[in-house]
Amino acid sequence: MEPLLKSTHVVEMFGGLKAVSDFNIYINPGELIGLIGPNGAGKTTAFNLFTGVYQPTSGTIEFDGQNIAGLKPYEITQRGIARTFQNIRLFSELSVLDNVKIAFHSHVKYSVAEAVFRVGRYFDEEALVTAESHRLLSIFKLDDKAEETAKNLPYGAQRRLEIARALAAKPKLLLLDEPAAGMNPQETHELMEMIRWIRDQFSLTILLIEHDMSLVMGICERIYVLEYGEIIAHGTPEQIQNNPEVIRAYLGGEA
Amino acid sequence: MNSVQKNDLRLLVFGVVLFAVIGGAMEGGFIGSFWKLNIILIGINVILSASLNLINGYTGQFSLGHAGFMAVGAYVGVILTTNFHLPLIAGMVGGGLAAAVLGFLIGLPTLRLNGDYLAIATLGLGEIIRIVIMNIQYVGGAAGFSGIPHLTTFPWVFATMLLTLFAIKNFVNSSHGRACIAIRENEIAAAAMGINTTKYKVLAFTIGAAFAGVAGALFAHCFYIISPGSFTFMQSFNYLIMVVLGGLGSLTGSIAGAFVVTALSAALADWPEFRMIIYALALILLMFYRPQGLFGYVELTKLAPFSRLRGLKGGREE
Ligand SMILES: Nc1ncnc2c1ncn2[C@@H]1O[C@H](COP(=O)(O)OP(=O)(O)OP(=O)(O)O)[C@@H](O)[C@H]1O
Numbered sequence: 058m059e060p061l062l063k064s065t066h067v068v069e070m071f072g073g074l075k076a077v078s079d080f081n082i083y084i085n086p087g088e089l090i091g092l093i094g095p096n097g098a099g100k101t102t103a104f105n106l107f108t109g110v111y112q113p114t115s116g117t118i119e120f121d122g123q124n125i126a127g128l129k130p131y132e133i134t135q136r137g138i139a140r141t142f143q144n145i146r147l148f149s150e151l152s153v154l155d156n157v158k159i160a161f162h163s164h165v166k167y168s169v170a171e172a173v174f175r176v177g178r179y180f181d182e183e184a185l186v187t188a189e190s191h192r193l194l195s196i197f198k199l200d201d202k203a204e205e206t207a208k209n210l211p212y213g214a215q216r217r218l219e220i221a222r223a224l225a226a227k228p229k230l231l232l233l234d235e236p237a238a239g240m241n242p243q244e245t246h247e248l249m250e251m252i253r254w255i256r257d258q259f260s261l262t263i264l265l266i267e268h269d270m271s272l273v274m275g276i277c278e279r280i281y282v283l284e285y286g287e288i289i290a291h292g293t294p295e296q297i298q299n300n301p302e303v304i305r306a307y308l309g310g311e312a
Numbered sequence: 313m314n315s316v317q318k319n320d321l322r323l324l325v326f327g328v329v330l331f332a333v334i335g336g337a338m339e340g341g342f343i344g345s346f347w348k349l350n351i352i353l354i355g356i357n358v359i360l361s362a363s364l365n366l367i368n369g370y371t372g373q374f375s376l377g378h379a380g381f382m383a384v385g386a387y388v389g390v391i392l393t394t395n396f397h398l399p400l401i402a403g404m405v406g407g408g409l410a411a412a413v414l415g416f417l418i419g420l421p422t423l424r425l426n427g428d429y430l431a432i433a434t435l436g437l438g439e440i441i442r443i444v445i446m447n448i449q450y451v452g453g454a455a456g457f458s459g460i461p462h463l464t465t466f467p468w469v470f471a472t473m474l475l476t477l478f479a480i481k482n483f484v485n486s487s488h489g490r491a492c493i494a495i496r497e498n499e500i501a502a503a504a505m506g507i508n509t510t511k512y513k514v515l516a517f518t519i520g521a522a523f524a525g526v527a528g529a530l531f532a533h534c535f536y537i538i539s540p541g542s543f544t545f546m547q548s549f550n551y552l553i554m555v556v557l558g559g560l561g562s563l564t565g566s567i568a569g570a571f572v573v574t575a576l577s578a579a580l581a582d583w584p585e586f587r588m589i590i591y592a593l594a595l596i597l598l599m600f601y602r603p604q605g606l607f608g609y610v611e612l613t614k615l616a617p618f619s620r621l622r623g624l625k626g627g628r629e630e
């Protein structure tokens with residue numbers, strides 16, 4: 058099977074700092090993969106490389122059989138990668154519903170003229186976008202908050218809204234950057250179920266960064282471990298838990 | 313007919329009634345020529361502040377060059393009507409198109425800049441436009457272009473104003489307008505949601521410039537002579553005050569801002585120094601008590617007594 062995402066020898070330098078070096082990973086269609094590592098290991102940088110926020114200093118990133126290194130973020134999203142942000146980036150002054158509607162953007166086909174004169178596909182497509190947005194919101198138990206201003210949502214709900222919004226872009230690959238950060242154990246548990254469920258419902262492939270080990274070990278099929286920008290281990294949750302390199306990286310000192 | 317269309321119809325009826333009342337008062341001789349001109353100017357300024365609001369309020373790009381686009385529309389308009397004897401509508405369309413083309417050409421490189429840098433660049437470009445016009449002898453240079461036929465009438469202005477307001481309202485309530493609002497809210501997130509941020513910034517800038525051009529053509533045909541002096545950066549600043557006073561991201565605000573500022577400067581025409589003091593005081597009070605402007609990010613049509621529609625943020629309406 059062809060991997061959906063494959064990075065080969067990707068390097069990212071920030072001045073003299075090698076944030077990511079010789080980064081090789083592959084993700085097969087339908088997989089649920091974890092990316093873990095200590096603070097500052099380069100996990101978010103890897104996401105920024107995959108989504109075009111940063112350009113790799115060298116190396117290639119293949120998505121769906123095409124090299125996407127060098128494309129702009131919106132082009133990559135249109136090709137089928139959507140993401141959430143570690144430091145939540147909602148459209149905080151807008152309503153919860155509008156946050157999701159915005160993300161349907163590249164699937165709306167009516168032209169500016171059709172919008173201005175309110176003819177043609179305008180009404181049908183707007184109705185569809187609104188209906189689909191409500192459907193996504195109800196999946197994430199946010200539908201009763203649809204008219205609420207996004208910034209007024211509790212933290213956990215904001216994280217769920219970010220996932221709902223990313224799904225509105227209809228991605229093949231979903232990148233989640235610490236989706237459980239700031240959630241209590243109960244919320245984290247519900248989130249785990251939800252991630253599994255949307256993977257099946259939306260036939261998604263998911264790559265997630267997470268510090269909560271119960272979540273990572275609980276749902277990921279394979280895990281990559283990053284330290285100082287390098288992948289130090291890769292395998293199933295059991296293999297990772299017993300890997301001396303990983304134990305050393307997390308606990309410090311000699312294994 | 314769905315609720316959106318019903319609401320559009322309601323607004324249209326309101327517009328027609330307002331037109332009949334003001335137009336009737338003008339025809340009936342209840343309004344003197346000084347206020348007739350100022351009512352026409354209010355209509356033109358609504359077009360200018362609403363179109364500037366599309367750029368500054370909805371898309372969040374700080375433009376200070378609106379008078380420049382207005383000047384282009386004014387001069388192209390008067391060339392078409394005065395030198396080529398075409399009707400006003402041709403002058404308006406020609407002026408709007410010329411301003412749109414220039415807006416596109418200027419927007420493409422400058423919209424890479426952010427915040428203050430964009431403000432400075434657009435301010436400079438607005439001034440450059442004015443100085444270039446000043447040096448073209450064909451349009452009369454610094455002395456101005458004279459012999460303009462007095463073609464602008466209240467019905468023309470009112471109809472164009474309504475058309476502009478509907479066009480901008482419909483635009484911001486579409487996926488294209490949401491893209492612009494998303495850029496204002498968080499540019500990185502907007503791009504991550506598949507929005508071509510450069511394209512939409514340039515689009516908003518171009519549409520804004522086009523309407524400024526149309527307004528410029530209407531403005532020019534109110535007078536016998538226009539000169540580059542009518543389009544200085546102080547003029548751009550005036551439109552900015554209308555937008556900020558009325559409220560960013562609100563068309564109701566643009567109407568209110570244009571009305572208040574234009575009526576105020578007309579009422580204080582004989583005491584121009586008072587005008588600046590009142591502006592300054594108004595802006596200071598605004599900063600303290602209502603930093604978002606009179607109608608920041610809300611529309612009157614969404615407030616409870618006006619409709620049963622749900623209130624959405626971002627100056628939207630359905
Ligand atoms: N734009 C940037 N410019 C300079 N250095 C950067 C930049 N972005 C990240 N870095 C550095 O790169 C390294 C990796 O950062 P990154 O954010 O990818 O870590 P992370 O693994 O996501 O950590 P955390 O778990 O704390 O989120 C850090 O040393 C960070 O300071």
Ligand SMILES: [Mg+2]
Nearest residue numbers: 100101102143
């Ligand atoms: Mg991170």
